[in-house]
Amino acid sequence: MSTLTSNPSASDQKKRLVSSGALQQILAFASLIILVIFFSIASENFLQWSNIEGILLSTTVIGILALGTTFVIITGGIDLSIGTGMTLTSVMTGVFIVFLGLPVLVGIIGGIVTGALIGFISGFSVSILRIPPFIATLAMMMIAEGLSLVISGASPIYFSDVEGFNNIALGSIFPGAIPNAVVIFFIMVLIGWILLSKTIVGRYTFSIGSNEEATRLSGINVKKWKMIIYTIAGCFTGVAGVIMASRLNSAQPALGMGYELEAIAAVVIGGTSLSGGKGSLIGTMIGALIMSVLTNGLRIMSIPQEWQTVVIGFVILLAVYFDMLRKKDS
Amino acid sequence: MSNKILEMQNINKSFPGVKALSDVQLDLHRGEVLALIGENGAGKSTLMKILTGIYQKDEGSIIYDGKEIAPSNTKEAQELGINIIHQELNLMPDLTVAENIFIGREPRDKLKFFLKNKELNQQADELFQKLNITLNPRTKISKLTVAKQQMVEIAKALSFNAKILIMDEPTAALTDKEINTLFDIITWLKNEGVAIIYISHRMEELKRISDRITVMRDGEYVATLPTETTEIRQVVSLMVGREVTIEQKVSDPNKFTDTVLEVNHLTNHYIKDVSFHLKKGEILGFAGLVGAGRTEVARAIFGADPFSGEIKVNGKTVTIKQPVDAVKHGIGYLSEDRKRFGLMLEMTVKENIIISSLANYSTAAFVKPTNIKTDAEEYARRLKVKTPSVNQRVKLLSGGNQQKIVIAKWLLKDCDILIFDEPTRGIDVGAKQEIYDLLEMLANQGKSIIMISSELTEILRLSDRIMVMNEGRVTGELLNQDANQENIMELATQHN
Known part of the structure; x- marks a missing residue:
């Protein structure tokens, strides 16, 4: 009878490390550490607690958007609607709480449901209408942008009269310590991680991204699961929208365009492959942190903002180049 | 219980502008290896796709295990016990061996939401033990050789209690040693009563592994011969078809x-x-x-x-x-x-x-x-x-x-x-x-x-x-x- 024992050679193992994506995650983590060390040497202000708090706080919105969109990207798709989608959830939260006078909790839930709905429509367009993800979510991005302006009358909705709204993000359950937004970010990392690695949703996310046709032939309702996955990503968009509104204590209808690209950049830097099938939320978290550490560090070093953007651009090039190397290797 | 597990009769299938199959027949016994051969375009794949529910027949009957069937998709065929291993393996390279085998049927908690990975790997281990193959359920497919990936496909098929296993050019990407291993498994499957339809172009392999040979040409059934008493030359001439006369260039x-x-x-x-x-x-x-x-x-x-x-x-x-x-x-x-x-x-x-x-x-x-x-x-x-x-x-x-x-x-x-x-x-x-x-x-x-x-x-x-x-x-x-x-x-x- 047959025996098939695994006996990988050393070169096999080396190849494995590269192709498994583990390398890029290690690389991402190492770059984060190196960046932190570099900036703390370059500026004594960098490691001050207030600065670290600032970095973490500025990671939250992009970070949560990136977590959600990681799911979509692992399926081999892309979601461009998360930036303006986040804006629309902010605006809707404002509508519920300020215009309609509903309780804060209802407003928050309403915001998250709005996000879910945006995700659902994107998912529906992608799987049922078979519109390529890029186009479907590009359209959704514009729809959300326009709706935000229409609903808000093109002017910000202020929560100044809503007591405690600002504290959702900036208050602190642990007095004097980490702001809530940061806590929520880490909770979202945890929720996302459980979804992706411990549940049926996560399994099918990877399966679809790995080989959609084989997944379908295995008797899985790929269309249904894609809609679910886009909807989950939409929920993350909703949470990000609420945090954004709380941080600014207002819903800013003109803000949000461009956030989707930063979020996608964070996902890619974190080692998730744009061709699908590979990725992790811990990687995305690290990716988001790298983005904000870079921005913050460069600012502390008094590098003009224009140049900060240039640097981040190069970092993305580098990250995608590694993604390509990985693909070639496997 | 009849020894015949499958009987396909008068199968017809047309695609727009092409008659792909006309009145094709095929019968299969329990525990035998039936080689199905023909040139490119002879209709082998179409026939197998009908059997596995990928295509639907226009006319004809499929009697499986004494009952008439008409599978409308691969899952239905799988549940009946008819499995195909395509030449292009249908696996998810980024998932593990066990995840691939039990995709869509993974053990879950009461909510049907959370995965029980321990149980999943255990079930895979048990399956491998039963089949006597050594594979680590936790290994990602992309890290396996083609031969081992094929083992995974076979194991997956057998986990559905396959009674018919169709193999499309299974040795195309294998080394000689791996082919021997595959043939050992096929022999074992035969003894377990699984019927195998084996599609290959390698004549000497058919001699080695098959019990009977069914030849198809141009979407039609040509003949079925017992392997033992058949010469390769004979099979080739049936495949090509002698009656076709062609112009041949006179070249100096x-x-x-x-x-x-x-x-x-x-x-x-x-x-x-x-x-x-x-x-x-x-x-x-x-x-x-x-x-x-x-x-x-x-x-x-x-x-x-x-x-x-x-x-x-x-x-x-x-x-x-x-x-x-x-x-x-x-x-x-x-x-x-x-x-x-x-x-x-x-x-x-x-x-x-x-x-x-x-x-x-x-x-x-x-x-x-x-x-x-x-x-x-x-x-x-x-x-x-x-x-x-x-x-x-x-x-x-x-x-x-x-x-x-x-x-x-x-x-x-x-x-x-x-x-x-x-x-x-x-x-x-x-x-x-x-x-x-x-x-x-x-x-x-x-x-x-x-x-x-x-x-x-x-x-x-x-x-x-x-x-x-x-x-x-x-x-x-x-x-x-x-x-x-x-x-x-x-x-x-x-x-x-």
């Missing part, structure tokens, strides 16, 4: 003197040690089955894929790293998939004809439109392209005329060595004749032609000399006068 091998292209030891990922030469004015046919490596040889010579080995054009060694280099040395390649690789469908006839020679029509970066039109018209006329004008978009022309435009493109570029990959694919019968005439005219004018074709009639009709390939190697060379369908087919299925 001494007519050709100057060698224009010499290829030595061409080797890359797909092809092994391919050597041959091409003489001026000659049509050199490349015969073989789909996947034999003929296109890969063409792509290497054309610089589309990297390779090692030596290429000489007119006696001089040349360096070809990319298509640009090949074109510079007068080599033109006409892809088998002209719509994808040969033409800009949205652009006009004129633009397509001159695209490779654009530099000749430009000063600095500006294109001179006048010469372009007259030259394009000249070539279109010479090749008898049927088009209202050279400003017609290529998309709107027939397949035969599109093919002529690709030819015109290379002629305008002054290519003397032309590689035609399946030149008449997707072209209707009348237009085929025109393409044949064109090829002969080009050869008479002193162009040297390599023609890859899967149609033996085409090879015999046009070639002066024939190279036969199988599995990336040249398995034989025949002068047209010595060649016939049988000896080509034998070489094309010869496994080294």
Whole structure:
């Protein structure tokens, strides 16, 4: 009878490390550490607690958007609607709480449901209408942008009269310590991680991204699961929208365009492959942190903002180049 | 319980414009290996796709285990116990072995939401124990060899309690040692009562592993023979069909003197040690089955894929790293998939004809439109392209005329060595004749032609000399006068 024992050679193992994506995650983590060390040497202000708090706080919105969109990207798709989608959830939260006078909790839930709905429509367009993800979510991005302006009358909705709204993000359950937004970010990392690695949703996310046709032939309702996955990503968009509104204590209808690209950049830097099938939320978290550490560090070093953007651009090039190397290797 | 597990009768299937199967029959016994063979396009795959629910039959009956069935999708067939292992394995490379086997059926908690990975891996382990194969359920598929991936597919099939297992070219990507392992497993499966339909082109393998052989040709059932008392030669002649008479070219091998292209030891990922030469004015046919490596040889010579080995054009060694280099040395390649690789469908006839020679029509970066039109018209006329004008978009022309435009493109570029990959694919019968005439005219004018074709009639009709390939190697060379369908087919299925 047959025996098939695994006996990988050393070169096999080396190849494995590269192709498994583990390398890029290690690389991402190492770059984060190196960046932190570099900036703390370059500026004594960098490691001050207030600065670290600032970095973490500025990671939250992009970070949560990136977590959600990681799911979509692992399926081999892309979601461009998360930036303006986040804006629309902010605006809707404002509508519920300020215009309609509903309780804060209802407003928050309403915001998250709005996000879910945006995700659902994107998912529906992608799987049922078979519109390529890029186009479907590009359209959704514009729809959300326009709706935000229409609903808000093109002017910000202020929560100044809503007591405690600002504290959702900036208050602190642990007095004097980490702001809530940061806590929520880490909770979202945890929720996302459980979804992706411990549940049926996560399994099918990877399966679809790995080989959609084989997944379908295995008797899985790929269309249904894609809609679910886009909807989950939409929920993350909703949470990000609420945090954004709380941080600014207002819903800013003109803000949000461009956030989707930063979020996608964070996902890619974190080692998730744009061709699908590979990725992790811990990687995305690290990716988001790298983005904000870079921005913050460069600012502390008094590098003009224009140049900060240039640097981040190069970092993305580098990250995608590694993604390509990985693909070639496997 | 009858010994017959499956009986397919009078199966008919048509696709728009093609009758794929007509009155095909097939029967299968428990615990036997039935080899299903036929040339490309004989209808084997269509028949198997009907059995596994990928296609639905137009007419006929399928009696499985005493009951009539008509599976409407693969899952239904799987649940009945009919499983297929495609040549292109259907696995998710980024998932683990166990995740792949139990996809869609993974053990979960009461909410049906959270996965029980421990149980999943345990179940896989139990399955492997039962099948007596050693595989780590936690290994990712992408890290396994093709042979082991195939084991995973077999294990997956058996986890559905498969009664029929269809294997499509299972040994195509395996080494000899791996083949032996696979055959051990097949023997074990037979003893367990699983019936196996085994599709392969390797005759000697069929001798070794099968109990009976069913031959198909042109969408029809030909015969079923017991393997033990059947000669390979007999099977081949049934596959090819003796009654087909064909025109065969009368070619004088001494007519050709100057060698224009010499290829030595061409080797890359797909092809092994391919050597041959091409003489001026000659049509050199490349015969073989789909996947034999003929296109890969063409792509290497054309610089589309990297390779090692030596290429000489007119006696001089040349360096070809990319298509640009090949074109510079007068080599033109006409892809088998002209719509994808040969033409800009949205652009006009004129633009397509001159695209490779654009530099000749430009000063600095500006294109001179006048010469372009007259030259394009000249070539279109010479090749008898049927088009209202050279400003017609290529998309709107027939397949035969599109093919002529690709030819015109290379002629305008002054290519003397032309590689035609399946030149008449997707072209209707009348237009085929025109393409044949064109090829002969080009050869008479002193162009040297390599023609890859899967149609033996085409090879015999046009070639002066024939190279036969199988599995990336040249398995034989025949002068047209010595060649016939049988000896080509034998070489094309010869496994080294």
